[in-house]
Amino acid sequence: YRAAEFQPKPGSYDCIFSHASLHRLEEKSKLLGLFERALKSRGQVSITDFVRAPGVAADDPRLSDFGAARGEVNRFWASEEYLKQFKDLKVDIRVDEDKSDLYRAAVIEAWVNFTTDAAGLACARAHPDEAVAEVALWTRRVTALDSGALQLRRYYGIKMGSGKAE
DSSP: OOTTTOOOOTTOEEEEEEESOGGGOSOHHHHHHHHHHHEEEEEEEEEEEEEEOTTOOTTOGGGTTSSGGGTOOOOOOBHHHHHHHHHHTTEEEEEEEEOHHHHHHHHHHHHHHHHHSHHHHHHHHHSHHHHHHHHHHHHHHHHHHHHTSEEEEEEEEEEOTTSSOO
């Protein structure tokens, strides 16, 4: 994503959906503003993202290894930052929920399936270094969730009015 290159037509989308990726962006506020402008009046936004748990500082060491194996830089907002941004953009948040437990369960189930499925085992045998790196990465991610420092939150809202408050 590059904000300068992403210029959707104003009022052209009924719904914008983002899942578990905005935590990587430096210009998150700008992108959310672009989302708001791209939505039609009463358009819907559904964003699920990793956020810092209440009271957790941005430099908390429990967050530091979340994407390190892939060279990712994470910029975790607190949930309050998302809610303030949505309010400033006149997006009425109807759902704000913690999906961490469901996400954690899905990750664990996926790894169980991978390690018991013939195709998954064949893949791991053919690419052992990559398989070990993925196990380490997902272990760090689950550990960050289990530590209480990180949450996966879902926000669902409706665009109200004409956009950003003056």
